[in-house]
Amino acid sequence: MTDHQHTSPVSQATTRYAGEELPFSERDSAHIPGHWLLARLGKRVLRPGGRELTRQMLSHAGIEGHKVVEFAPGLGSTAKEILQHTPASYVGVDEDRKAAAIVDNIVAGTGHAVTAKAQETGLPDDSADVVVGEAMLTMQSDKGKQSIIAEAARLLRPGGRYAIHELGLEPDNLDDETKTLIRKSLARAIKVNARPLTAAEWKALLESEGFEVDWIGSAPMALLDIRRNVADEGIVGVLRILRNLIRDKQARERVMTMKRAFTQYRQHMNGIAVVAHKR
DSSP states (O other): OOOOOHHHHEEEESSEEEEEEEETTTTHHHHHHHHHHHHHTTTOOOOOOOOHHHHHHHHHOOOOSSSEEEEEETTSSSHHHHHHTOSSSSEEESSSEEEEEEEEEEETTTTTEEEEEETTTOOTTTTTEOOOOOOOSSOOOOHHHHHHHHHHHHHEEEEEEEEEEEEEESSSOOOOOHHHHHHHHHHHHSSOOOOEEEEHHHHHHHHHHHEEEEEEEEEEEOOOOOOOOHHHHHHHHHHHHEEEEEEEEHHHHHHHHHHHHHHHHHHGGEEEEEEEEEE
C-alpha cells in the first residue's frame, strides 16, 4: 500500500472546512507543515497559548466599533472570536487562496478576506484601528518578522493597536545554545523553521518598529496536551482528532514527534500574547 493510499481515508474526511478545501490538502502527512497537519486531523485552534490566551489578547485590543485587519487567519478560528467583539469591519489577509476563501465565508456580512502576503497586503495606509496576527511571526526569519511588523505599522492609524499571539521562550536570559536546540527540534518536528523569542525580545522587536507595548500575557505551550484540547476543541472535537490519528500512521508519527519536542523543552516554551499601540 502506498503512502497516498494509506492516508487517503483521513484526507477524504478532513480536507474541507467551511465548504472549502484545506491548504496543503494534496500533501501527505509526512511532509505537510505541522499546523496544517493538525488542521487536517480536525484541530481548529492552532495557537500556542490556546483559545483562552487569544480571548485575553482580544479583550485588550479594543476591537468594538473599530476596523480590524487580521494577518494569516488560517481556518478562521480567531476571526470568529473577533466578530464576537462587533468590529466596524474586518479584513483577513492570507497568502493561501484556500484559507482566504474559508475566512471569506466566515466573515461574510462584516468583512472579507484577500489573498496577499502579510509583508505586502496592498491595503491603504492608516486604514486599520487594530491589526491581529497569531502564530505567524514565529515562523519568520528576523528580517521577515520586521517586514510584517512594519506592514502592520503602515496599516494602523496613529494610536492603533497591534495584537500578536506567538510562541515564546523563557526565561528572558535563556542562553543562545538552548535557543538553537529548541529551534532545530521544532524545525524537525513541524517542518517549518520556527524562531520563537523571549518576552523581552518580542517587546524590543515591536518597539524597534514604532510600537509601545501596553499588555503582555502568557500561557503554557500545551498545544497537544489533552486537557488543553478538551478546552479548545470540546469532547467531540477531541474524539474527531483521535479518530483521524488512528486511521493515519504517518500522522500519528508526526504528532508524536511534535509532542516529544514540545515536552522536551516545555520549561522553556510558552504561548505569549502582546498588545502594543503605534506611537
